[in-house]
Amino acid sequence: MFLSVVIPCYNEEKVLPITHRALHEVLRKDAKLHNYDYQLIFIDDGSRDKTLPILKELCKEDPCSRYISFSRNFGKESAMLAGLEYSTGECIVIMDADMQHPPEMIPELIKYYREGYDQVVTKRTRDGDQKRRTLLAKLYYKIVNSLIDVRLDDGIGDFRLLSRNAAQALLSLQEYNRFSKGLFSWIGFQTKVIEMKNTQRAAGETKWSLRSLLHYGIEGIISFNNKPLRICFYLGTVLILFSLAYLLFLLVNFICHGVDTPGYFTTITAILLIGGTQLFCIGVLGEYIGRIYYEVKRRPHYIIGETDLDMKPYKH
Numbered sequence: 639m640f641l642s643v644v645i646p647c648y649n650e651e652k653v654l655p656i657t658h659r660a661l662h663e664v665l666r667k668d669a670k671l672h673n674y675d676y677q678l679i680f681i682d683d684g685s686r687d688k689t690l691p692i693l694k695e696l697c698k699e700d701p702c703s704r705y706i707s708f709s710r711n712f713g714k715e716s717a718m719l720a721g722l723e724y725s726t727g728e729c730i731v732i733m734d735a736d737m738q739h740p741p742e743m744i745p746e747l748i749k750y751y752r753e754g755y756d757q758v759v760t761k762r763t764r765d766g767d768q769k770r771r772t773l774l775a776k777l778y779y780k781i782v783n784s785l786i787d788v789r790l791d792d793g794i795g796d797f798r799l800l801s802r803n804a805a806q807a808l809l810s811l812q813e814y815n816r817f818s819k820g821l822f823s824w825i826g827f828q829t830k831v832i833e834m835k836n837t838q839r840a841a842g843e844t845k846w847s848l849r850s851l852l853h854y855g856i857e858g859i860i861s862f863n864n865k866p867l868r869i870c871f872y873l874g875t876v877l878i879l880f881s882l883a884y885l886l887f888l889l890v891n892f893i894c895h896g897v898d899t900p901g902y903f904t905t906i907t908a909i910l911l912i913g914g915t916q917l918f919c920i921g922v923l924g925e926y927i928g929r930i931y932y933e934v935k936r937r938p939h940y941i942i943g944e945t946d947l948d949m950k951p952y953k954h
């Protein structure tokens with residue numbers, strides 16, 4: 639068996655050597671024990687610190703490690719995609735560079751792969767996270783799951799093992815806006831979920847601000863189906879029904895009691911409410927049109943600046 643480990647890295651100079659060492663410690667032992675080979679593929683996502691020189695150094699001394707360096711920061715989704723396209727393993731593990739995904743769990747992932755699962759995913763608890771964030775995340779997943787077709791679970795992240803079949807299935811989805819949490823779930827396959835303890839990153843800092851989380855959240859809702867459009871449709875229908883009912887009421891009032899000067903309140907309410915609803919719906923429409931815009935451009939997901947790999951990417 640041949641295992642590929644894909645590690646997206648963005649400004650991870652502080653943890654890279656730690657992760658590299660830890661991975662080797664675990665994998666060397668396990669590979670010997672269970673008789674398999676492995677390769678580590680580090681994707682430098684246009685880091686602005688010393689990540690790339692450190693990677694080059696590590697890969698020069700280590701025949702099992704390879705690196706791909708992007709020409710700029712393309713985001714973790716693109717880094718994972720590049721890793722999948724360039725890895726040759728029979729199964730592929732994707733993990734973060736910051737030691738929040740413990741390398742010690744890889745042997746367990748492989749164990750389940752050998753039992754026949756195509757996807758082995760880890761689910762983390764939220765111990766030690768900020769209360770506010772945990773609550774927000776819970777609420778978000780409630781809303782999202784009621785809105786989209788695939789199922790997203792809180793805590794299920796990007797630390798996972800994919801069989802070659804599952805990886806090929808992912809690569810066959812050529813969309814530009816990649817929301818991989820949803821894609822992983824969309825491709826299906828036999829999936830095993832295992833618990834993982836929540837750990838804080840070993841060094842460096844998270845790249846997620848509240849704003850980027852918000853963007854990611856909207857991406858999750860919009861990128862999977864057109865239910866938000868349908869909601870706009872329903873909203874419009876309800877508004878029309880209400881307006882008709884109100885008009886009828888006014889008409890009856892007019893017939894029974896003659897002309898009645900309508901109040902300022904109702905006029906203003908109608909203008910604001912309808913105006914607001916229209917803007918909201920245009921916003922939703924805009925989100926979809928924006929996505930179509932990016933899809934039709936058919937730009938590549940990433941551009942490789944340099945690499946020490948001498949192969950063409952796996953294409954479907």
Ligand code: UDP
Nearest residue numbers: 646647648683713714717734735736844845
């Ligand atoms: N990452 C990346 N490109 C980015 C942002 C992050 O490749 O634009 C990598 C990062 O180096 C790390 C992983 O994605 O290995 C997860 O990032 P981070 O630890 O900041 O996210 P968190 O664990 O806080 O969700």
Ligand code: MG
Nearest residue numbers: 734736738839
């Ligand atoms: Mg992290």
